[in-house]
Amino acid sequence: MVLMNPVISKLTGKLVVLASASPRRLEILTNVGLRFEVVPSWFKETLDKRLFKTPHEYAVETAKQKALEVAKRMPFKHLKTPDIVIGADTVVVMDGLILEKPVDKQDAYRMLSRLSGKEHSVFTGVAIILCHEKEVIDFYEETKVKFADLSDDLLWEYINSGEPMDKAGGYGIQALGGMLVEYVHGDFLNVVGFPLNQFCKKLGLIFSPPGSLTHNSDEPQGTSDPAAPDLTSRGTMQMQNVRENETEDGKEKLSKMIELMDGFKASKVLFTASKLHVFDVLRSSKTGELQAEDVAQEIKASMKGTERLLEACVSLGLLQRTGKEYANTAMSRHFLLSDGPLSLQGYIQHCNELVWPLFTHLETAVREGTNQHEKAFGKSSDNLFQDAYYSRHEVKLRFMKAMHSIAKVSGRDVATAFDLSKYKTACDLGGCTGAMAYEFAKAHPGLSVTMFDLPEVIEMSGHFRPHDADDRVSFVAGDFFKDELPKADVYILARILHDWSDEKVHILLSKIAKACNPGCCVLVSEIFLDEDRKGPSRGLLQALSMTEGRQRSASEYSLLLKSHGFTTAQNQTLAPTTRH
Ligand SMILES: Cc1cn([C@H]2C[C@H](O)[C@@H](COP(=O)(O)OP(=O)(O)OP(=O)(O)O)O2)c(=O)[nH]c1=O
Numbered sequence: 036m037v038l039m040n041p042v043i044s045k046l047t048g049k050l051v052v053l054a055s056a057s058p059r060r061l062e063i064l065t066n067v068g069l070r071f072e073v074v075p076s077w078f079k080e081t082l083d084k085r086l087f088k089t090p091h092e093y094a095v096e097t098a099k100q101k102a103l104e105v106a107k108r109m110p111f112k113h114l115k116t117p118d119i120v121i122g123a124d125t126v127v128v129m130d131g132l133i134l135e136k137p138v139d140k141q142d143a144y145r146m147l148s149r150l151s152g153k154e155h156s157v158f159t160g161v162a163i164i165l166c167h168e169k170e171v172i173d174f175y176e177e178t179k180v181k182f183a184d185l186s187d188d189l190l191w192e193y194i195n196s197g198e199p200m201d202k203a204g205g206y207g208i209q210a211l212g213g214m215l216v217e218y219v220h221g222d223f224l225n226v227v228g229f230p231l232n233q234f235c236k237k238l239g240l241i242f243s244p245p246g247s248l249t250h251n252s253d254e255p256q257g258t259s260d261p262a263a264p265d266l267t268s269r270g271t272m273q274m275q276n277v278r279e280n281e282t283e284d285g286k287e288k289l290s291k292m293i294e295l296m297d298g299f300k301a302s303k304v305l306f307t308a309s310k311l312h313v314f315d316v317l318r319s320s321k322t323g324e325l326q327a328e329d330v331a332q333e334i335k336a337s338m339k340g341t342e343r344l345l346e347a348c349v350s351l352g353l354l355q356r357t358g359k360e361y362a363n364t365a366m367s368r369h370f371l372l373s374d375g376p377l378s379l380q381g382y383i384q385h386c387n388e389l390v391w392p393l394f395t396h397l398e399t400a401v402r403e404g405t406n407q408h409e410k411a412f413g414k415s416s417d418n419l420f421q422d423a424y425y426s427r428h429e430v431k432l433r434f435m436k437a438m439h440s441i442a443k444v445s446g447r448d449v450a451t452a453f454d455l456s457k458y459k460t461a462c463d464l465g466g467c468t469g470a471m472a473y474e475f476a477k478a479h480p481g482l483s484v485t486m487f488d489l490p491e492v493i494e495m496s497g498h499f500r501p502h503d504a505d506d507r508v509s510f511v512a513g514d515f516f517k518d519e520l521p522k523a524d525v526y527i528l529a530r531i532l533h534d535w536s537d538e539k540v541h542i543l544l545s546k547i548a549k550a551c552n553p554g555c556c557v558l559v560s561e562i563f564l565d566e567d568r569k570g571p572s573r574g575l576l577q578a579l580s581m582t583e584g585r586q587r588s589a590s591e592y593s594l595l596l597k598s599h600g601f602t603t604a605q606n607q608t609l610a611p612t613t614r615h
Pocket of ligand 1: 058059060075080127212
């Protein structure tokens with residue numbers, strides 16, 4: 036592509052990120068040959084408008100916050116630091132009132148009828164973050180647009196086209212909305228969401244030779260004083276040294292702290308919405324959407340409480356809201372519907388009913404170094420499974436559902452992690468509902484899998500039998516510490532060993548070693564701790580409520596296995612070992 040603007044070519048080789056989900060901005064910048072990645076900002080456009088003297092200050096600040104959020108997130112979440120992050124925010128302003136995107140059709144109607152027959156301003160605030168230099172350049176552009184007198188019929192026809200909903204002021208000048216417009220004074224692309232002309236000028240200033248950076252030679256007079264911006268100007272340029280290096284760093288630490296402090300609230304919101312079947316209720320409604328009062332009625336809860344719960348769910352990305360209607364997000368549809376193939380509901384209820392009470396006694400657990408079953412449930416648990424999980428029917432069922440959901444979510448990855456084509460038989464020790472065994476059978480057409488677990492588990496495993504159950508999976512009842520193990524080429528230990536002390540692990544491994552022939556293999560699936568035991572925190576957090584078990588690193592597991600003649604063949608995230 037021939038680059039008309041030499042400024043754009045100055046960005047060649049730099050990691051430029053557009054912190055925007057707007058397809059218009061993407062198109063405008065792509066059209067001029069800019070190469071960039073799109074990382075939509077998670078910054079919520081909720082700044083208090085009353086705190087800004089002018090609408091354009093609001094747009095600029097929102098643009099800045101959008102860009103800063105991405106600049107801060109990328110080094111952690113994407114493991115790379117961009118050179119430049121660009122953020123933008125477009126607002127329509129009528130009689131001093133800021134109009135953003137309409138929340139529903141009525142809102143679009145209110146906006147468009149307010150604009151009918153009159154002139155309004157469109158402001159786009161833009162922020163350019165120079166990540167390495169820790170500088171923010173921001174500016175805004177104003178364009179005046181006049182609407183023709185619009186009849187209600189025309190307005191509703193336009194609203195029903197769906198076009199207004201994701202656009203500031205409820206119209207898109209570049210498409211059908213162009214019909215509503217009598218004239219435009221100023222940069223057309225600014226209305227569409229990005230003031231390209233001024234953006235290129237700013238880039239020119241930024242990438243001109245050193246010394247000229249703070250010298251706004253092409254700025255119209257009187258426009259460079261941010262304290263007194265001139266609305267007729269083509270914008271102001273503010274170079275802010277985010278000296279503030281430490282301040283930014285401090286802010287990041289503070290938000291991490293707040294995230295940690297609030298983490299338990301977020302978990303409990305998820306548990307409660309799940310227990311009250313909020314996600315199922317929304318899915319079952321005709322349109323997949325419901326208002327808070329309908330949800331309250333369905334889940335038999337108070338209106339006030341339900342509304343707060345739904346709002347909190349939206350903020351956590353568990354639900355989405357358009358106007359007053361709540362709906363599941365893609366993530367919730369994936370993991371939170373109770374009958375979904377990858378439903379985590381079983382595990383979530385286990386966390387709510389069993390892990391949560393244990394964690395409320397964490398302080399005592401730390402002081403005493405003991406598990407807190409007795410305090411939490413009024414009953415001690417010397418043998419975790421017999422005393423805690425399998426003592427009562429409903430607790431057993433809940434625990435089995437938890438294991439089932441984890442096996443469903445992780446089963447395919449575990450089953451396909453290694454080439455098992457040379458093996459004919461496998462035995463899934465402590466396989467609970469058989470979900471993992473079925474995944475192995477599905478992944479390996481030549482493999483027959485025996486699921487081995489306690490008789491009280493086997494008697495209920497029928498509840499979880501898939502309708503297309505493969506008859507290569509069979510169930511054998513027994514206690515793997517006491518009874519003879521079925522013969523197999525592959526022994527699967529998925530999330531088993533961490534529950535037990537080294538002593539018990541040795542008992543189990545020696546029984547496997549006796550049962551298997553040379554060349555057979557043990558496949559261990561666990562959260563492996565880092566060798567320095569500094570992470571992953573998921574494993575270390577889980578350890579806090581463990582009874583007699585412990586979390587181990589891959590080399591600790593290898594040592595245990597080696598002492599029974601199993602040499603580690605592959606040792607990655609999953610560790611299968613072969614006995615010679
Ligand atoms: C007035 C007007 C706005 N718009 C669009 C531009 C913006 O995308 C949108 C205003 O919303 P913004 O909040 O500025 O942007 P966005 O939500 O689309 O994307 P992001 O926040 O991720 O950057 O309205 C048009 O496409 N045409 C128009 O005529």
